[in-house]
Amino acid sequence: MIDDAQFERLVRDTQDKALRLAHAFLGDWDEARDAVQDAFVKAYRHRRAFQARSAPGTWFFRILSNHCRDRLRRRKVRAWLFRHPGAGDGDPGDAAADHGPGPDRRAADRAFCRDLAVALGRLPARQREVFRLKAVAGLTLAETAETLGISVGATKAHLFRATRALQGALTAWKDEP
Amino acid sequence: MRSRTRDVPAPCPEFEAAFAAAAWGEEGDPAWADHLASCSACREALAATRDLADRVGSAARPPETATRGLAGAVMDRTTRAPRGARVARWGWVAGAAATAGAAFLALRRPAAPPQPGPAWADVDLDLLDDLDLAENLDLLEVLDALERLDDG
Numbered sequence: 001m002i003d004d005a006q007f008e009r010l011v012r013d014t015q016d017k018a019l020r021l022a023h024a025f026l027g028d029w030d031e032a033r034d035a036v037q038d039a040f041v042k043a044y045r046h047r048r049a050f051q052a053r054s055a056p057g058t059w060f061f062r063i064l065s066n067h068c069r070d071r072l073r074r075r076k077v078r079a080w081l082f083r084h085p086g087a088g089d090g091d092p093g094d095a096a097a098d099h100g101p102g103p104d105r106r107a108a109d110r111a112f113c114r115d116l117a118v119a120l121g122r123l124p125a126r127q128r129e130v131f132r133l134k135a136v137a138g139l140t141l142a143e144t145a146e147t148l149g150i151s152v153g154a155t156k157a158h159l160f161r162a163t164r165a166l167q168g169a170l171t172a173w174k175d176e177p
Numbered sequence: 178m179r180s181r182t183r184d185v186p187a188p189c190p191e192f193e194a195a196f197a198a199a200a201w202g203e204e205g206d207p208a209w210a211d212h213l214a215s216c217s218a219c220r221e222a223l224a225a226t227r228d229l230a231d232r233v234g235s236a237a238r239p240p241e242t243a244t245r246g247l248a249g250a251v252m253d254r255t256t257r258a259p260r261g262a263r264v265a266r267w268g269w270v271a272g273a274a275a276t277a278g279a280a281f282l283a284l285r286r287p288a289a290p291p292q293p294g295p296a297w298a299d300v301d302l303d304l305l306d307d308l309d310l311a312e313n314l315d316l317l318e319v320l321d322a323l324e325r326l327d328d329g
Binding site for chain 1: 184185187193194195196197198200201203225226229230232233234235236237238239240242243244247248250251252254255256
């Protein structure tokens with residue numbers, strides 16, 4: 001059970017990582033923000049079911065990951081229904097739409113996000129999940145392991161393989177400014 | 178996008194796990210730190226991976242429009258949601274549940290047992306022929322009384 005004060009602390013402590021994680025799934029900051037809000041509301045409604053077997057943060061990241069997957073599924077169904085090409089693929093095109101740096105940097109970040117999303121899509125599911133949580137969302141190794149229900153050692157192994165694969169896939173970006 | 182993993186500097190195999198942790202900002206393995214000081218291949222691999230980490234970190238940073246007011250918006254829908262609204266919402270839920278329950282019970286209630294009454298099939302149809310007589314019984318009794326007076 002999480003009381004209101006604990007819940008508010010959870011929101012403030014995890015909102016940044018939560019946005020990164022949702023964006024890694026959905027590729028759109030506005031949709032990521034909506035998804036994070038909805039996932040927090042869902043967590044609040046189920047706060048009595050929380051048992052302190054895991055940290056509140058990892059409990060919430062599991063809820064958020066499932067919620068993002070649901071959104072992706074719905075998006076794919078919509079894309080199929082309306083035959084809208086690309087709508088189901090998660091377009092990370094606006095990934096850096098509102099970043100502080102100038103337009104060149106924003107465009108470069110946007111293009112990088114697109115390539116990263118494609119490369120991530122080619123990884124085995126577990127490697128992709130580990131990379132999203134650890135490298136993109138910024139969770140610790142322990143949080144990542146707990147969220148996925150695997151050991152820290154396995155998390156490191158998946159992270160290593162994902163990193164190597166992505167480095168190979170993104171070599172074109174190595175010398176970009 | 179063609180994968181060229183072999184072109185990327187690789188760390189020593191026995192330190193892959195420590196390397197992955199260090200590349201993504203989690204140091205803390207003293208054996209790895211000692212090894213790194215003496216291994217140029219691992220240093221090169223780490224530097225190459227940190228390029229990727231920096232780029233991912235930059236691209237994944239949420240814009241201010243995404244973070245601004247997010248916590249407040251969440252609280253407004255949860256801990257700060259007006260109690261009245263919550264009660265009203267639950268009131269609707271309770272009302273709907275009660276209505277559904279009542280409808281369910283009404284539909285499931287067994288039909289009322291048949292009340293005892295005339296078995297219409299058994300009505301003696303001959304009675305129907307004398308219906309005029311039965312309806313004018315009072316009048317006939319008056320006529321009988323008048324005839325008795327006359328006789329008397």
